[in-house]
Amino acid sequence: MYSIRHPKRSWFGLGTIAKIKDEAAFLGARNALFFTDKGVRGAGVADMALAPLEEAGVEVTIYDECPPEPAIADLERAFDEFKNGAFDLVVGVGGGSSMDMAKSIGALLGNDGAPRDYLGIELVPKPGVSTILAPTTSGTGAEATPNAIFSVPEEQVKLAIVSTHVIPFAAIVDPNLTLSAPPKVTSAAGVDAFTHCLETYVARNATPLSEMYSLEGMKLIARSLRRVCDDGSDIEARTDMALGSYYGGVALAGAGAGAIHALAYPLGSRFHIPHGVSNSLMFSHVMKENHAAAPEKFARIARILGESTDGMSDAEAAALSVGAVEKLCRDCGVPTRLGEVDIPAHAIPELAEAAFKLERLLSCNPKELTLEDIERIYRAAA
Ligand SMILES: [Fe+2]
Structure with missing residues (x-):
């Protein structure tokens, strides 16, 4: 049901x-x-x-x-x-x-x-x-x-x-x-939209209805995010991004976001990092933890991001999605490491405790995460 x-x-x-x-x-x-x-x-x-x-x-x-x-x-x-x-x-x-x-x-x-x-x-x-x-x-x-x-x-x-x-x-x-959204807003927002589509796709409570929006959203954003970051006046790419973002919203209404958002929120509330940038900082690091929990889905994500996975097992293909997402964020000029935005390593235990409280999000993540897991992910992102 x-x-x-x-x-x-x-x-x-x-x-x-x-x-x-x-x-x-x-x-x-x-x-x-x-x-x-x-x-x-x-x-x-x-x-x-x-x-x-x-x-x-x-x-x-x-x-x-x-x-x-x-x-x-x-x-x-x-x-x-x-x-x-x-x-x-x-x-x-x-x-x-x-x-x-x-x-x-x-x-x-x-x-x-x-x-x-x-x-x-x-x-x-x-x-x-x-x-x-x-x-x-x-x-x-x-x-x-x-x-x-x-x-x-x-x-x-x-x-x-x-x-x-x-x-x-x-x-x-x-x-x-x-059209008039500034480049930094465009890139960070675009990463946020992609996060919504991806996290809802792999969410534990994803359904055939939400997955349809998640998948179509990822395809639109994967083909147009770099373009819109290169040229904000590219109306075709802006159109893809607007529809992909809307799809991500509908997917969020049908399945929740997951640990990327859970670990990103404390960066926003404690260090005032814009939401899309916070997601980018945690994106590939959380995926590294998650991909083995849903190999078929992460393999599909790798292919949507243009990775060639011919002859690979789902597990091998799934692992490629991590680097593909990191590259997407980097190509768009959005940071992917905590050190790039001056978040000190000594803040990590507190960040982990704050993220661990976000049960609404963590309960949707494809892999159950302990407080120790979360702290380890932050350290890997340092
Ligand atoms: Fe978000």
């Missing part, structure tokens, strides 16, 4: 951002709260969604202070500001942080609790205000997931609101919105 969850409606393709007008009209929206960040607004990308909303006669309140890698206090501040507003639509246009803020506020506005009450799995009691999300990076897949991630600095962890009620009403994935 298995199931998968999607946004109620998804639009994909060049120019689809104009569809936000129809979606808002369909929902009967009159008064929208709009989450973005100053970079996206300054680049004129938010206007691509604001203009059609205005045409639809929707009153829009803009919040452009979504920070990168938001903390739970950022969500609490925004909620305090808007909790008494009569909003009938919440829009998020931006990277993962703006979308996570938007979908969380949408859920909060229809429920009685405070942001921290909903950190955990399926703790949001009922549907909130409808949300429409449009990504401006190809990475988190947040436009399709039931997850919103926030750091909790006092506990030095990143926690998630995970709820079916957090999945947006509509996802609008228009590759045009990603």
Whole structure:
């Protein structure tokens, strides 16, 4: 038995951002709260969604202070500001942080609790205000997931609101919105998207439904991530990345991420390393630990990444996936070792303890990892 969850409606393709007008009209929206960040607004990308909303006669309140890698206090501040507003639509246009803020506020506005009450799995009691999300990076897949991630600095962890009620009403994935993403954001986000597809594919709770998205996402990203890192104006490659990222999001909704994310999160919460870079730092090192647990799947990953595996056993082919991923990250200029971002070896025991607590992620990993395993992986990545 298995199931998968999607946004109620998804639009994909060049120019689809104009569809936000129809979606808002369909929902009967009159008064929208709009989450973005100053970079996206300054680049004129938010206007691509604001203009059609205005045409639809929707009153829009803009919040452009979504920070990168938001903390739970950022969500609490925004909620305090808007909790008494009569909003009938919440829009998020931006990277993962703006979308996570938007979908969380949408859920909060229809429920009685405070942001921290909903950190955990399926703790949001009922549907909130409808949300429409449009990504401006190809990475988190947040436009399709039931997850919103926030750091909790006092506990030095990143926690998630995970709820079916957090999945947006509509996802609008228009590759045009990603054209102005800077190179460093493009490469790190692209690695994150590939991580989602790969981790969900090998996850213990993967299903035929989630695997379909994982595999197609990996194929799209494998053929276009290097291209988009070389030339951010390559719209064909941007289009592949946007679709691959969306697929990764749907796959996350159907199967969880695993130990790459579990070991990456403490790097983000303790050392403020951007999420995609954190994944890249742990990516090949965790795969080295995992590939023997699912040789057939890792052999397929090696082939998707262009490795020739003719005449090899699955186990031999699977081992090639590790170097292929490391090369992909390196070719895109994203670091793959902790020393490259000045994370000291003495921090490793604490990092391992923080990662070991992330049961939601570790329980999906193809191999069960002990605290000692995790510490060893960090040391191998040093
Ligand atoms: Fe991620």
